[in-house]
Amino acid sequence: MYNRKVLPSYELVPQNWRILIIPHPILVQCGTFAMPKRKVKEEKPPRRLGKKEILIPPIAMGASLLVSLIIIPHFVPPPIPSKICLKSQGADQFNLYPTVQVLVDGKQNLLPAGVGNDTLSGKECLHVIHTDRVGSKIHVEYIRPIRLNMADFMKIYSPNNRTISVVDNSSGKPQLETLNLENYTIHYSYYSEKGEYTQVNKLSDFPPFQNDMVARIELTSK
Numbered sequence: 288m289y290n291r292k293v294l295p296s297y298e299l300v301p302q303n304w305r306i307l308i309i310p311h312p313i314l315v316q317c318g319t320f321a322m323p324k325r326k327v328k329e330e331k332p333p334r335r336l337g338k339k340e341i342l343i344p345p346i347a348m349g350a351s352l353l354v355s356l357i358i359i360p361h362f363v364p365p366p367i368p369s370k371i372c373l374k375s376q377g378a379d380q381f382n383l384y385p386t387v388q389v390l391v392d393g394k395q396n397l398l399p400a401g402v403g404n405d406t407l408s409g410k411e412c413l414h415v416i417h418t419d420r421v422g423s424k425i426h427v428e429y430i431r432p433i434r435l436n437m438a439d440f441m442k443i444y445s446p447n448n449r450t451i452s453v454v455d456n457s458s459g460k461p462q463l464e465t466l467n468l469e470n471y472t473i474h475y476s477y478y479s480e481k482g483e484y485t486q487v488n489k490l491s492d493f494p495p496f497q498n499d500m501v502a503r504i505e506l507t508s509k
Contacts, residue, residue, distance in 0.1 A: 367442075372412035373428060383427035385500040387440065389453050391466065392508055396453035397421050399463055403443045416443050421454050421461065427496050437475060437502050438490035471506035478503075 389396045402425070403417025416439060419426050427435055445451045445468070455462045477493065478501040479485040487493050493502070 371415050371429075372410075373415065381427075381429045381432050383496050383498055384424050385427070385496040385498065385502065386423050387425050387437075388423055388501065388503045389451075390503065390505045391453065391455075391471075392506070394455075394457060396455055396464075397461070398423060398425065398444075399452050399454050402452075414443050416440050425496075434495040436490070436493040436495050437477075437487075438493060440496075440502075441490060466506065468506075470509055472509060474505040474507075476503045476505070477501060 387398060389398065398418050398421070400418055400421050403414035405412050405414070415427065415429050415433070416435060417426055417428070418424070425440060427433075441448075449469070450465050450467055452463060452465050455464055474486060475490060475493070476484040476486045484503060494500070
């Protein structure tokens with residue numbers, strides 16, 4: 288009989304064996320490592336603004352403009368021109384250039400330069416209403432819109448309510464003159480939408496200054 292050699296048990300090698308080792312959290316199978324998959328967080332698209340959110344900035348800007356241009360000028364009392372000194376000329380945001388004519392016995396005179404540029408407490412003071420040069424234009428200047436009229440201008444032009452200064456240019460040579468108001472009858476008027484000069488009985492009844500406004504002071508010798 289054929290003798291078959293028997294191998295020791297430690298020499299027996301089983302075939303087609305598969306070794307499965309499962310340590311946590313790494314999976315090892317037959318020498319191959321399989322890493323667990325990571326979930327990728329998807330980015331959410333940006334949220335679209337609603338109609339209300341889109342309208343909020345324009346509404347806020349409109350409200351701010353309404354307060355600065357309409358509510359404040361109407362309900363906040365205007366500054367007293369004789370009490371306010373501007374920090375520097377031309378630095379403020381609100382500027383008006385109305386016309387003020389001075390007629391003396393029917394002859395037009397000019398406003399002198401330096402009206403509203405005084406010295407207060409030893410310091411130079413440029414008032415809210417002033418003249419920049421000889422002529423008929425006055426300059427209303429402030430940090431915000433304000434409502435000032437001829438009553439405010441006269442507080443600057445004639446602080447003592449007794450005299451005014453004019454420039455007489457009838458001879459071709461400008462001459463600065465000081466007029467005593469007691470010697471004249473004074474009438475105030477402005478060029479209105481009627482297309483004519485409308486007389487005003489009281490200075491406080493004057494409409495507010497506008498760029499296209501023409502006011503008139505008429506002095507007639509007594």
